[in-house]
Amino acid sequence: MNVVLVVVGLLGLYLGGELLVRGASSLARALGIAPMVIGLTVVAFGTSAPELAATLVAALRGAPELAIANVVGSNVANIGLILGLTALAYPLATSASFLRREVPWMLAATLLAMPLLFDGRLGRVEGLLLWLALAVFLAAAFRSGGLAEVVDDGVSDAAGERRPWRDALGVAAGVAILAFGAHALVTGATALALIWGVPERVIGLTLVALGTSLPELASSLVAALRRETDIILGNVIGSNLFNLLAVLGTAAVVHPIEVPVAGLRLDLVIMLGFALAVVPLMLLGRRLGRRDGALLLAAYLTYVVWLYL
Numbered sequence: 001m002n003v004v005l006v007v008v009g010l011l012g013l014y015l016g017g018e019l020l021v022r023g024a025s026s027l028a029r030a031l032g033i034a035p036m037v038i039g040l041t042v043v044a045f046g047t048s049a050p051e052l053a054a055t056l057v058a059a060l061r062g063a064p065e066l067a068i069a070n071v072v073g074s075n076v077a078n079i080g081l082i083l084g085l086t087a088l089a090y091p092l093a094t095s096a097s098f099l100r101r102e103v104p105w106m107l108a109a110t111l112l113a114m115p116l117l118f119d120g121r122l123g124r125v126e127g128l129l130l131w132l133a134l135a136v137f138l139a140a141a142f143r144s145g146g147l148a149e150v151v152d153d154g155v156s157d158a159a160g161e162r163r164p165w166r167d168a169l170g171v172a173a174g175v176a177i178l179a180f181g182a183h184a185l186v187t188g189a190t191a192l193a194l195i196w197g198v199p200e201r202v203i204g205l206t207l208v209a210l211g212t213s214l215p216e217l218a219s220s221l222v223a224a225l226r227r228e229t230d231i232i233l234g235n236v237i238g239s240n241l242f243n244l245l246a247v248l249g250t251a252a253v254v255h256p257i258e259v260p261v262a263g264l265r266l267d268l269v270i271m272l273g274f275a276l277a278v279v280p281l282m283l284l285g286r287r288l289g290r291r292d293g294a295l296l297l298a299a300y301l302t303y304v305v306w307l308y309l
């Protein structure tokens with residue numbers, strides 16, 4: 001039964017990713033909003049929903065190590081696994097504005113969350129502070145992202161005029177299927193890991209984190225096949241931001257978390273290291289090529305093997 005859940009979860013993640021990326025890119029064009037802003041907000045928040053659910057459940061059930069490890073592991077997987085695999089599938093070109101605006105936001109969110117976590121307790125005041133930082137980021141994203149340039153390609157939408165509400169429904173359906181797929185996958189994989197006697201921290205950093213990051217992976221790979229580079233980069237950077245600010249902030253406001261700093265100290269430093277690694281890799285030629293993707297993927301796989309050994 002657990003194996004069946006894993007297979008069903010993977011299928012759900014692919015179908016949900018296809019719906020989400022297609023709906024989000026169409027919504028961006030229909031509303032005249034830059035795809036990068038859609039990726040940073042709508043897609044990133046939608047694909048971070050599983051992390052939010054898993055972290056809340058873990059916090060409420062008195063499993064703080066699992067709750068924090070899920071967020072830390074997801075952020076490492078977003079950069080090491082997702083950016084690595086998508087860059088291998090399709091080199092990701094970036095812009096100077098992306099490096100100047102969006103990447104520093106991710107680094108700032110990481111640097112803000114780390115001392116709060118090292119404090120040993122994530123309370124409601126800290127949660128509200130993370131929420132405030134999220135609100136500032138969203139305001140800045142929509143202000144600086146601007147509107148997409150509308151290009152008349154001469155193709156009529158007579159077969160079905162573009163209607164934003166239909167695209168929004170597609171995005172919502174994609175998020176729902178992604179959440180279902182992630183839940184099925186995490187349930188099956190975690191049960192198997194517990195049977196095999198894997199520690200809770202390692203489960204949170206790998207299986208649960210990977211399972212809740214699979215929506216980002218699925219939607220990013222689909223976006224790579226569709227050459228939606230802006231949505232890929234916005235999704236990964238935005239997801240890391242939402243994980244740190246929205247997921248941790250909401251969990252702390254709902255139920256203050258006692259952070260097991262001793263067990264997760266090195267993992268927090270590794271999370272920061274992966275976030276910092278994005279900058280020099282993207283600065284070289286303003287693109288994330290296949291070689292860069294291979295380096296990120298190799299670093300992530302090394303980290304996972306180290307955890308289990």
